[in-house]
Amino acid sequence: MSAMLSVAGATGATWVACARTEAERRLAEKTDPLLVGPPLHQAPFAIRHVNTDPISYEQYYSVIANPLLWFVQHYLWPLTYEPVVDQRIHDAWRQGYVAVNQQMAAAVIGVAHNSPRPPLVLTQDYQLYLAPRMIRDALPHATLQQFIHIPWPTPQYWTVLPRTMRDAIIDGLLANDVVGFQTNRDVRNFLMSCDELLGLRVDHRGGAVLHRGRVVWVRAYPVSVDVGALTLLAAGSGVATEDARLASWKPEKLIVRVDRTDPTKNIIRGFLAYERMLTNHPELMRRVQFWAFLQPSRQDVPAYREYLQRVRSTAVRINSELQQPGWQPIRLELRENLKRAVAAYKAFDVLLVNPIYDGMNLVAKEGMLLNTMDGVLVLSENAGAYEQLGKFALRVNPFDVDATADALYCGLTMPAEERKAKGEEIKRQIQSEDILQWLRRQLEDIHDFAPSRGGRQLGS
Amino acid sequence: MSAMLSVAGATGATWVACARTEAERRLAEKTDPLLVGPPLHQAPFAIRHVNTDPISYEQYYSVIANPLLWFVQHYLWPLTYEPVVDQRIHDAWRQGYVAVNQQMAAAVIGVAHNSPRPPLVLTQDYQLYLAPRMIRDALPHATLQQFIHIPWPTPQYWTVLPRTMRDAIIDGLLANDVVGFQTNRDVRNFLMSCDELLGLRVDHRGGAVLHRGRVVWVRAYPVSVDVGALTLLAAGSGVATEDARLASWKPEKLIVRVDRTDPTKNIIRGFLAYERMLTNHPELMRRVQFWAFLQPSRQDVPAYREYLQRVRSTAVRINSELQQPGWQPIRLELRENLKRAVAAYKAFDVLLVNPIYDGMNLVAKEGMLLNTMDGVLVLSENAGAYEQLGKFALRVNPFDVDATADALYCGLTMPAEERKAKGEEIKRQIQSEDILQWLRRQLEDIHDFAPSRGGRQLGS
DSSP: OHHHHHHHHHHTOEEEEEOOSHHHHHHHTSSSOEEEOOOTTOOOEEEEEEOOOHHHHHIIIIIIIIIIIHHHHTTOOOTTTOOOBOHHHHHIIIIIIIHHHHHHHHHHHHHHHTOSSOOEEEEESGGGSSHHHHHHHHOTTOEEEEEOOSOOOOHHHHTTSOHHHHHHHHHHHTTSSEEEESSHHHHHHHHHHHHHHHOOEEETTTTEEEETTEEEEEEEOOOOOOHHHHHHHHHSHHHHHHHHHHHTTOOSEEEEEEEESOGGGOHHHHHHHHHHHHHHOGGGTTTEEEEEEEEOOOTTSHHHHHHHHHHHHHHHHHHHHHOBTTBOSEEEEEOOOHHHHHHHHHHOSEEEEOOSSBSOOHHHHHHHHHOSSOOEEEEETTBTTHHHHGGGSEEEOTTBHHHHHHHHHHHHTOOHHHHHHHHHHHHHHHHHTOHHHHHHHHHHHHHHHOGGGTOOOTTO | OHHHHHHHHHHTOEEEEEOOSHHHHHHHTSSSOEEEOOOTTOOOEEEEEEOOOHHHHHIIIIIIIIIIIHHHHTTOOOTTTOOOBOHHHHHIIIIIIIHHHHHHHHHHHHHHHTOSSOOEEEEESGGGSSHHHHHHHHOTTOEEEEEOOSOOOOHHHHTTSOHHHHHHHHHHHTTSSEEEESSHHHHHHHHHHHHHHHOOEEETTTTEEEETTEEEEEEEOOOOOOHHHHHHHHTSHHHHHHHHHHHTTOOSEEEEEEEESOGGGOHHHHHHHHHHHHHHOGGGTTTEEEEEEEEOOOTTSHHHHHHHHHHHHHHHHHHHHHOBTTBOSEEEEEOOOHHHHHHHHHHOSEEEEOOSSBSOOHHHHHHHHHOSSOOEEEEETTBTTHHHHGGGSEEEOTTBHHHHHHHHHHHHTOOHHHHHHHHHHHHHHHHHTOHHHHHHHHHHHHHHHOGGGTOOOTTO
16 A cells, blocks of 8 residues: 555556545545645655445455455465355355446546546556456557565465356456566466466466467566655654653563554464463563554454454463563554554564565565664565565564574574674665665566557567 | 275285284284285285384374374465464474384385395375385385375465475475376476475476486376276175165155265365255255265364364254255265265265365265266366366366355256266276276386386486
């Protein structure tokens, strides 16, 4: 979301989005798009809100996109019992996911018709898999590109969805000229899906698929953070207030995690690993604290409500078992506050990023960019960020709480020089590939590959 | 198991196996292997039982092999909460899985030393991933081959296991000269695992891996049934008794499933689909019955006990909601009785085989081979058998209960000619590739590929 704000600001494009608030719904009824003032150093851009039927939107968002697609793409379904694909899911697909994609496509087509330039449509993520095909049908010569922010699993796991759904998803994506993913593994899994599920002709080395007589290019563009904006924010007075607040309770050693309360984030095993570390190294009791700064997420989805409850009860159990007068092992804070998160980033000794699977994980990048303590990154081998940052992080298997306990301890006790060296390497990496670089690489590829922009063809 | 009995009988080999019963444990203490009389038309063979420490065996079998490996290889873990890889799992790996593999390897090495012929060791399945490396270390010039009966998932999902475990598993497998899997998808996933997890040089087209200076060949050999033995059994007097028993209650239309109560088998969604079909087509009530003939499985593993309970409670709920005087929709029978299963195979109108994921699924082959009613196969697209039989079965997505309901109805109402034609195609396919063919293809490849048998090298 914040990545896209930066991009819209940098390009002067029109951003088409579902209206979510009452104010946005009123704006959606106007003819002119909303002009948004420049965030920081960037250009103004327009937002076109789309009104959707509330029941359709609920089916689209809270049944199909989350959890159905999200859980498929992160291997999260407990397949023995769930999902049960029944009438409710089939209805939500047709009346929700297909319908909202149609409305969004119609709005994009409307904007494109009013545009003086040949249309270039950048579609974001898994909520809009079907829109590109609808846009392509209306605007055969448009240039279409889509970026998927979350992992793309193996074709074998896509069979958790009925054939009609998964085929429509892939067909929709292949209406683009270029499809972008976070990592090379996602690219490979997508190409395999085209091959195995749809029987398409695929060039695995060249990263291309032949479909309906068109060549579609598939590329990895690891997403990043807005280095300038974050650096300015961290130096601002709002964060200074949070720094002071943190200083009033900060322990000798601070472990931090900042996450939405999403099952992918693996918060419970993180607590269990920390508990294990404390029992392995009782000398750390009273000296260390684990600050879990969590944003409640998707609480309209039952699996997310249950997850948050279990996150909370695990923290409560560990605190009640290990706490001592004046010392609580885990500080669990549930709220959304970017400035407080930035204060946490600046202050950690160890940042725990141990997702089960994760498209990229920007907490790892934001945290390491802003940290001032030569803090250490403990990073899951299943985060997309691992491809770029893993070499200078402490690698953990997210399911292995014993190994994660060891990594936390290793991070807390690492010699100062080594911490500093590793942290600087990671910072350099993040600074060299910020969000505008991510956008630039995509625009360059669109220029190179899209036929309507004179792009090259397969084999050239 | 029955497949391997046929194989041992056909080759005159020595079968090395863990002792499971008291009688086997006594036999294991003797020096001479047990000579087993020929089953049906085959040659006698020897069994060498191995005594294992009961605690090691429990860790090996009920912690690591089932559920840890089994659930990984079938994508069954509810990853949000399980597995938690902790001290208990690490201990079970070292003291259970590694230890029992060592004992089995030692027994094989002992048999090989006493053999007049150059040793050829055929290792079966996921319980013995580590033994081939141990055998290779002791017998560098032996010919080793291993067949994996269950699916091999994507490398991404193998990361549910810590690196030490998954690396040891792949390294163990690569001590063989040839590694066999059920399907081409399993072969591809294994080759990708060698590439992605261990960084090995892989020839994806040729199906070969270079590891520790040796070439290892990877091939698909879809396992099958003993056509002759099954046909004789089905014609025998024991089955005739079961036929008569079935005739006493047989409804007008009979849907059958025969399965172990394993979560992979997808028994609950099968019941839900049947319930849906009855509510969609109430004219079928009283005329059709669903006979679920289930063998309780792995009841020492908690997840399996819970599964059986939920299978049972789903059947009870559906029966209590839909039953009518003199008619129960589901006949749930929990016992192991091969002759009764064969009677069920002979009599079904529709055979439901809807596993979540399944290496091959021999029920589909046994059932279609023996059926006498021109019965229809409803087959999951995620069963290994789908590659061979899918063209003549009714394909279902195992998660889609609505589509499964439609397939059951379609099977029950299919015109007689079409049922007959499809059934005969499937029978022909099974008869042309029986279990000895499966063995023969493996032995031919061993002859062609194993260097110690003058096999060819990469590129030749």
